[in-house]
Structure formats: structure tokens, C-alpha cells
Amino acid sequence: MLPSITKSKCQLDSTFIFCSQHSQVILFFISLYLVAIGQSGHKPCVQAFGADQFDEQHPKEQRARSSFFNWWYFTMIAGCTATLSILNYIQDNYSWVLGFGIPCVVMIIALTVFLLGTTTYRFNIRDNDESSFLRIGRVFIVAVRNWQKTLSSNTIEEECDGTLRRQSSEQFNFLNKALLTSKGSKDGKTCSLSEVEEAKAVLRLVPIWATTLVYGIVFAQVFTFFTKQGKSMERTIFPxxxxxxxxxxxxxxxAIVLVSPIYDRLLVPLARTITGKPSGITLLQRIGTGIFLSILTVVIAAFVEIKRLKTAQEYGLVDDPNATVPMSIWWLIPQYFLFGVSEVFTMVGLQEFFYDQVPNELRSMGLALYLSIVGVGSFLSGFL
Structure with missing residues (x-):
């Protein structure tokens, strides 16, 4: 925070109230939104860019790409784990300026290293200059315009160009009407079958996105409710x-650092020998396993909270929000650890799923959809 130029009204009469000048508050929120904007460009794009370095047509590189998502999340969480304890201690005991300054310097170094490898990266060149968003949007618009028309089976004879892994065209048949000429179209241009399949591929993600919002809500509890639990418990390690x-x-x-290598090096090869799938289990099975573990996490957290409230009642501390309940903070370890295991399954599975199931040119958007699960889940958790 910037030092006050004038004496704050909050510090008059030898009293201290936590408040700041309006200029400081404005600067603080501007900083938060700048961080959010930077993350929105960094998180979905850099991971998609890393996965694009693997050739899908090469069997060995295709298997390596699946491991890439595991090790990406592993290294990211390993870095977070190493810095969490250090930076939290610095911010609580030394200076918030130093606590924010250290990651700022690290990000500058990371950007420099990233730029040094520019000449060695593999880039995917687009054959079509038209935006994928425009193509998909046109499919929905033309399909709505043609909703009263009937579509004969002879209309669908065009073959896909191979850029999209085609699934059953029987899904979302109403989008097939985009293959017909629209009366409202000035140039009479229709959508190709490959464009319709692109729109269907994006639409297929909506049910998965909606159902995994529950996991996003639980994810938010780890950084809100779990932290509040720990703040009211006995946190003294030594005097x-x-x-x-x-x-x-x-x-x-x-938990993520420990379980990720076990999953990638032991569980996947074992499951591969049973199922014959390169990834061992399907992505939906992986995501579902993590969601089940998150349910167990919430159940454990509920029992710990019952124990905490019962202890607070026994010592008459229920009406004192600032009191420390004589219950060790280590009671929270099981719920933290189990949720970390669930992340290895669900979070990594969602990353690979949303990357794999969208058209090549929309893979950054696919990973943005994955990140939006956490964002929307955080907003929804505010109603709890």
C-alpha cells in the first residue's frame, strides 16, 4: 500500500480502524483487475501453446501430450506449494510489498526465458483466415433462420476436411439446417459440414461444463471456508x-505433487494394460473419479466443522468470532490432502478434455472454458 500523504481520519484520537484513502482503494482494485486480465491471457493460451508442441499424428508424441497435462499441473502446483508457505510468512511478518515484489521479479524472469525460446517453438499455421468464432456463430444464425425448413438426407454429402475429429452427426440435428441456403443471407452462402461439426463440437462441451460447476463450487471452499476454519483453530506449532x-x-x-507422478507412472500404465487405451482410462472417467473424491472431501470437512462447533460450545466460544477454539489446525489435513488428490483427476482431466474436444483453432477457448468452471463456481459459492 502507498504511504498516506496526510493523516488518515481512521488514526485520529489514538484509535486505529482498518480503512484506507479512496485513491489507495481505487489503485488496489485496479491492480487486482490488471492481474485478472493478465491471467485471462496467460493461463488458457500458454497451456494450449505447450500442448501444441506435440504432433497429434505421431503416436509417441500423442502419448507424451497426455503426460504433458499431468506434469504441467504438477510443476505449477509444486511452484505454488513452495512459495505459499514462504510468501505467506513474509506477508504476515515482514512486508506485503516484499510479498508481492518477489513474484513480480520471478514473472519477469519467466517471461525472459519464454521469449528466448521463440525460434524453437512449433506453430500451427491456419489454412483459413476467417475467425473460428465467426464460422461457429454463422452456423447458429443460419440454423435459426432455417428452422422451419426440412433437411433431406441427400443434403449431407460433403466430407470433413480432417481438421476436426468427427463424432456422430446425429447429435444436434437442428444445426444441420445451416447447410441450407438462408433466405436472409445476402450472398446465399451456406455453411459447410465441417463448420457445422465445429459448432456441434463446442455445443457438446456445454453439458460437461454445466455439471462440473459443482466441482468449481467445492474448489472455492478450499480457499475460503477451509481457511476460515483454520483461522479460528489452534495454530501454534511452537512458542x-x-x-x-x-x-x-x-x-x-x-498431495498433488505426490500423487501426480504415481498416477502418470504407475496407475496409467497399469490401466493401459487392462483397457488398451493410451490414457489408461477415459477422460470422463478421470473427471468423475475426482468429483467423487471431492464429495468425500466435503463430507470430511463437515464432520470436522461439527467437531469444531461442538468444541466451541463446550468452552463457551460460539459468540466470540475472534476466539481461538482449542482444537488443533492439523484436523484440517485430511480434507486438504484428499481434495488435492481429486485435483489430480478432475482438474487435469478437464484441461485435457476441453483441449481435445474443440476445433484446433479454438483450443485456447477450450482451456478458457475449463478455467471458467473455477471462476463461475467461485461466484456460485458466494451464495452458500
Whole structure:
């Protein structure tokens, strides 16, 4: 925070109230939104860019791409786990400026290293200059215009160009009407079958996106409710040192760091020998396993909360929100650890699923849809 130029009204009469000047608050929120904008461009694009470095037509590289998503999440969480405890301690005991300055310097170094490899990267060149968003949007518009028309079976004779892994065209048949000439179209241009299949591929993601919002809600609880639980519990490790409640997030990261190599090196090869699939199990099975583990996490958290409230009642601390309940913060380890295991299945599975199921030119958007699950889930968790 910037130092106050004038004495704040919050510090008059030898009292101190937590408030800031309007200019400081405005600058603070501008900084938060700048971080959000930067993350919106960085997170979906850099991961899609990394996965694009593997050749889908090469069997060995195709298997390596599946492992890429595992190790991407592994390294990201490993970095978060290493810095969480350190930065939380620095921010709580030294300076917030230093706590934010360290990751700023690290990001500058990371950007420099990334740019140094520009000449070695593999780029996918688009054959069509038209935006994929425009093509998909035109499919929906033309299909709506032609909703009263009937579509004969002879109309669908065009073959896909091979850029999209085609599924059954029997799904979302109403979009096939985009193959007909629209009366409202000035140039009489119709949509190709490949464009219709692109729109169908995006539409197929909607049910998965909607059903996994529940996982996004649980994901938000780890950083909100779990932290509030820890803040009210006994956090003293040894005299003179209290563990910051947010530092327990490192347990979540530790679970991911431990389980990710086990999953990639042991579970996947074992499942591959049984199912014959390169990924061992299907992506939907992987996502579903993680959602089931998240349900168990919430159940454990509920029992811990019952125990915490019962202890608070026994000591008459229910009406004192600032009191420390005589219950060790280590009670929270199981729920943090189990949810970390669920992330290995669901979060990584969602990344690969949304990358794999969209047209090549929309893969960044696919990963953005994956990230929106966490974002929308966080907003929905506010109603709990």
C-alpha cells in the first residue's frame, strides 16, 4: 500500500480502524483487475501453446501430450506449494510489498526465458483466415433462420476436411439446417459440414461444463471456508510461531505433487494394460473419479466443522468470532490432502478434455472454458 500523504481520519484520537484513502482503494482494485486480465491471457493460451508442441499424428508424441497435462499441473502446483508457505510468512511478518515484489521479479524472469525460446517453438499455421468464432456463430444464425425448413438426407454429402475429429452427426440435428441456403443471407452462402461439426463440437462441451460447476463450487471452499476454519483453530506449532491459516494450502499442493507422478507412472500404465487405451482410462472417467473424491472431501470437512462447533460450545466460544477454539489446525489435513488428490483427476482431466474436444483453432477457448468452471463456481459459492 502507498504511504498516506496526510493523516488518515481512521488514526485520529489514538484509535486505529482498518480503512484506507479512496485513491489507495481505487489503485488496489485496479491492480487486482490488471492481474485478472493478465491471467485471462496467460493461463488458457500458454497451456494450449505447450500442448501444441506435440504432433497429434505421431503416436509417441500423442502419448507424451497426455503426460504433458499431468506434469504441467504438477510443476505449477509444486511452484505454488513452495512459495505459499514462504510468501505467506513474509506477508504476515515482514512486508506485503516484499510479498508481492518477489513474484513480480520471478514473472519477469519467466517471461525472459519464454521469449528466448521463440525460434524453437512449433506453430500451427491456419489454412483459413476467417475467425473460428465467426464460422461457429454463422452456423447458429443460419440454423435459426432455417428452422422451419426440412433437411433431406441427400443434403449431407460433403466430407470433413480432417481438421476436426468427427463424432456422430446425429447429435444436434437442428444445426444441420445451416447447410441450407438462408433466405436472409445476402450472398446465399451456406455453411459447410465441417463448420457445422465445429459448432456441434463446442455445443457438446456445454453439458460437461454445466455439471462440473459443482466441482468449481467445492474448489472455492478450499480457499475460503477451509481457511476460515483454520483461522479460528489452534495454530501454534511452537512458542512464538503460529502457522498462517493460508499456509495449509500447501498440504493440498503436497498431495498433488505426490500423487501426480504415481498416477502418470504407475496407475496409467497399469490401466493401459487392462483397457488398451493410451490414457489408461477415459477422460470422463478421470473427471468423475475426482468429483467423487471431492464429495468425500466435503463430507470430511463437515464432520470436522461439527467437531469444531461442538468444541466451541463446550468452552463457551460460539459468540466470540475472534476466539481461538482449542482444537488443533492439523484436523484440517485430511480434507486438504484428499481434495488435492481429486485435483489430480478432475482438474487435469478437464484441461485435457476441453483441449481435445474443440476445433484446433479454438483450443485456447477450450482451456478458457475449463478455467471458467473455477471462476463461475467461485461466484456460485458466494451464495452458500
Amino acid at each position: 512464538g510461531f503460529d502457522i498462517p491459516p493460508a499456509s495449509l494450502h500447501s498440504i493440498n499442493g503436497l
